[in-house]
Amino acid sequence: MSDVAKKGGEAFDCKGRPIYPGDLLKSYHFVDRKGKIHHLYHVAVIRDGHLEAVPTCHLQPGMEKEGGRAWIFKSESGRFTIISGFGPGDCLSYEDRPRRKEIAKERES
Secondary structure (H helix, E strand, O other), X not given: OXXXXXXXXXXXXXXXXXXXXXXXXXXXXXXXXXOOEEEEEEEEEEEOOEEEEEEHHHHOOOOOOOOOOEEOEOXXXXXXXXXXXXXXXXXXXXXXXXXXXXXXXXXXX
């Protein structure tokens, strides 16, 4: 339970960028028989004191379901890629966020 991200900036995507509430996330789903890769799309939200990934289809009016939600764990957040979003205070685009140092060093090697 201590590995669950409780606020924005505690978990990082596969490129080492911190995940904040409101970010649009992409994660791998499956490869079909023709070889096309399919992805799931989620929005990061804070709910009950935890950072959660909520499927985008649940954001439509009348589609408030509980299924499909998942806590974002710090150790497993690398399965997500941020594809849109702004940081705290809507001032820091996801592209401009400082990356986690361990990830940046691994990519340079």
